[in-house]
Amino acid sequence: MTTGSLDRLTDYDVVDLAQDIAPDAAPALPWITTRTGVPYFLTEQGESWTPIGQNDAVTWPELAGLFRRRDLPAVERHLHWLKDHGVTCLRLMLEYCHGEHRYIERPAGRFPPNMVRLWDDMFALLEKVGLHVLLTPFDTFFTWVRWRHHPYNTQNGGPCASRRQLLTCPATRDAIKARLAFTSDRWGGSPAIFAWDLWNEMHPAHGGDDPSVFAPFIEDIGPWLRAREIERHGRAHLHTVSIFGPELIKHPTLVEPIFRHPALDFANTHLYEHGTIDDPKDTVAPALAVGRLMRAAVQDASDGRPVFDSEHGPIHRFKDKKTTLPEEFDDQYFRHIQWAHLASGGAGGGMRWPNRHPHVLTPGMRRAQRALAEFLPLIDWTSFKRRNLNEEITASHPSVATFGCADGKQAVLWLLRTDKRPRTRMIPDDIPPITTSLRVPDMEPGRYRITCFDTSAGTIVREQEQDCQGPSLDIAEISVGPDLALAISHLDGPTKIGSF
Template sequence: MIFPRAIRRLESLKTPFLACLLIAAFADGAVAGDKGSQSFVRVSATDPRYFEMSDGRAYVPIGLNMIAPPGQQAWPVMKDWMEKLSAQGGNFIRVWLGNPYFDVEHSRCGEYDTAKAQRIDELLATAATLGIKVKMCMEHFRHLGEGRQAWAAKPLHLVQNGGTATNIADFFNGEKSRAQFKKKLAWYQNRFGNHSQVFGWELWNEINAVSGGDYMAWTEAMLPELHRLFPSNLCMQSLGSFDTDRVRANYRRLALMKGNDVAQVHRYLDLGASLEVCKGPVDVLAADAVREMLAAKPGKPVLLAESGAVEPRHSGPFKLYAKDTNGVILHDVLFAPFFAGAAGPGHIWHWDAYVAKNNLWWHFGRFAEAIRDMVPASEHFEPAFLQTESFRIYGLKGKRMVVLWIRDIPSDWRAELEQGRPAELISGKGIELANWWDKAQPVKARIYDPWQNKWSDAAADDGMVKLPPFRRSLVVRLLPQ
């Protein structure tokens, strides 16, 4: 690794281009566990579509949503989940600070519970020992008591309960409520400010799900304050599932919004969705969500920040999760976004009812292995896509290497989970080099089977790379000899 003192010296050079080259030359590959590090996550100075650590090393957020323990006395369960993730090379989780387990503002507007704050201390301390960065989602409520979802209510903000708002619209539009929320941000800063274990601060979960108010203007007002208070951390906002054309305009507005450091997108397999893409193969819907964000040209990292599968119109976890003991859905959520041009794998939502229940933690290790030693920002990857009769091939063309994720078309969730057809063994196939390798140097191929956790070399003869027998998917690295 390159040492922080050396990084500071390089950054002080009067020739920024030379400094970037030197940093890239010494930087480690994609960071997995980073135990004990005091470095912050930031947008890469080399390529703003990716992340890096403040000491110059690459950072790819490998993890999932892990909102809170499953009960007030269940911290050991969440700690066990974090340990299992870390053991597989995971380095990222997202939590909800508004969940009852962590919620510091649960009795009265503007009063903060230090006992709950100590739970957040414990979370961050555990994350530090395990090399996990934590995205801190600050709020998730959608109404002030008038809605049907009890978990989404926060009536303490009403004037009659000692709060500042007459209704949810007044919470977002009213000056008193905005001033009070800024005081809450300041309290968090005083309690947890400049914490290197924080991946970033997220203002709200799916803010367009609230029942009133100009939440986009509110976001534009709060992001600068968030940056002022947390200058060393990333700051961001999120919207609900991209499952209808109606959300496209707000998604693009948020992707381009000043101060929103990450262009996040949420999307699920949902047979009740308006968009047809949300009803098909998971790799297709995940990659399409990333392309929607990239099409806005945000000039910042893109992440599929929530994904998975749900019953129609988000009425519950996908019933076919019970059959997905091989983790077919999780695999596609992880791999498709990164190979479509995102700054990391997709982050699955159902950490408890799917990942933990089916013991699928090993999938995070397979993704970490697939990108081992890669420095995406230094490669300046450009995504490419090719569909053949048998495969969907998602490619990243870099300065030195080309990396492909090859997904078998027939073995999707419908075939394996709905129809009960096991993934077929594919043999005797290859890929044409002319579609992917345009460099002058001769090429060699390294192939990783994420289902077998096995690397192999492949011959590149007569313009073809011969693929070993496999099921579902392979990762192919094309490198100069």
């Protein structure tokens, strides 16, 4: 397959069936962008936008009705339900290769009408309901483990002789561009695309165990796709590349292409730390791990670009040990990870891979997402140039762990009790409150509004004002139950209180 064949491939004749879906009366969905030096996302109108959502797949229960239009109304109802719970974004792969019937190409270079129609409908529904998608073109996990079945395998008429050449084989590179060309030409004009995750969990094994192949791949694919979108749509969507977080420990040099490559617009990691996040024994250790890992990620993205986790969850417990976490435990584990992520400087609360039977998030997790959405308007994210202060913020009480980020005029804090119950390995909802003092360093002098937020109920507990003489904001008494979030804003600085 040659690059010259791209136009032929993207002219593939498939009838657009999305016209059957009635348009919504809501305002047009905005494009999502970034601003230099601001580590959060904005709409094209300059308003704050935060990715709240999870990983989903076209074969999983809540979206399964898309295929062959088995139940489009059910999918639409579900998407409305997600939006009502504060969800703004789904992460989806163009194909899901767990089985044989959801390839976006089969054979390589041919785009099956059923899948094209599925995505026509998906984008029409996303625009109608008002949701975005973080879109990645390849299901690299099942491409790897089921390589003998994949259409890109030369044994199946594809361009690639080995899964260890996916990032380096010239013929495969042409095929990747052809897939992106088709996808972008057909759906790239839609504002529903939040961003392209150009390669899911880029791994040295995809390039012959050579970490140095990351940068050349990004430098080829990213600018090429950006130029094509500008030519055809007049603008381009954001770009990122995701990575399986533990690979950063094995290969520290990967920090540079993943977190700082100039062709990428934001940094994206998958928090699957062994023994804490991937197989939780309690609901506190995973939160502490997220705080530590997100601190490192924020510091690695040293130019101030947005950073967030687009996959986390109990993958080892579910996939290898074949065990689904008890729902009550999993709900608290999820909520703790979400708030540790946000308070540590991440954009949003991270995106869970369900790892449950059935493969969906629980109602409790959806309530947690709604609570996060209710908190967001307490900070002006469009001007918040935060730095991570997890280790610099101090609490006087030894049973309170602190997570936080600030920029001198605003701060986000999350306080977590660490005195869990031995039997349940959870923090009881009715645990007696304790009182602690707090010190937030490097805050400008002046008067501050401190808003305390109940992360379970999704409501403001209390508001208070306090003067700061500098250089630290010292808060004398804060009552902490199981956990507590705080939004801190300088009253002379930017505040934006309202609905999300």
